[in-house]
Amino acid sequence: MNTSCSPAGCGPRAPLTPEQERILREHGTEYPGSSPLNHEKREGAYHCAGCGALLFRSATKYDSGSGWPSFWAAEPGAVATARDTRHGMVRTEAHCAACGGHLGHVFPDGPPPTGERYCINGLALDFRPAEGAA
Numbered sequence: 001m002n003t004s005c006s007p008a009g010c011g012p013r014a015p016l017t018p019e020q021e022r023i024l025r026e027h028g029t030e031y032p033g034s035s036p037l038n039h040e041k042r043e044g045a046y047h048c049a050g051c052g053a054l055l056f057r058s059a060t061k062y063d064s065g066s067g068w069p070s071f072w073a074a075e076p077g078a079v080a081t082a083r084d085t086r087h088g089m090v091r092t093e094a095h096c097a098a099c100g101g102h103l104g105h106v107f108p109d110g111p112p113p114t115g116e117r118y119c120i121n122g123l124a125l126d127f128r129p130a131e132g133a134a
């Protein structure tokens, strides 16, 4: 189900920038605090910048103070995870289930009801405000 698609389709709006390619395809990480989506409070949906799949909704977004857009839940089945042992740490890597694009990581220190924190690179997301959102 994807009700937020326009008649033009669900694909990405614009070609990816080199920085977006670096994050999505090479597990890059944007500089903390650099994403305007950190402060995005409008109602809407967060899509994969790589393929346009719906990943998160604004209702699950919260301010974690981490410097990256954070969510306590993903759309069911939209985000897949993998064990990541890069950089000498064991973390849970999160990627788009549709295209495999790297999004960020999932940590077990989020708020209720899930207790999960999806720590996501803003550049991996394409925010689409809800119709009529202020």
Ligand SMILES: [Zn+2]
Pocket: 048, 049, 050, 051, 052, 053, 096, 097, 098, 099, 100, 101
């Ligand atoms: Zn994708």
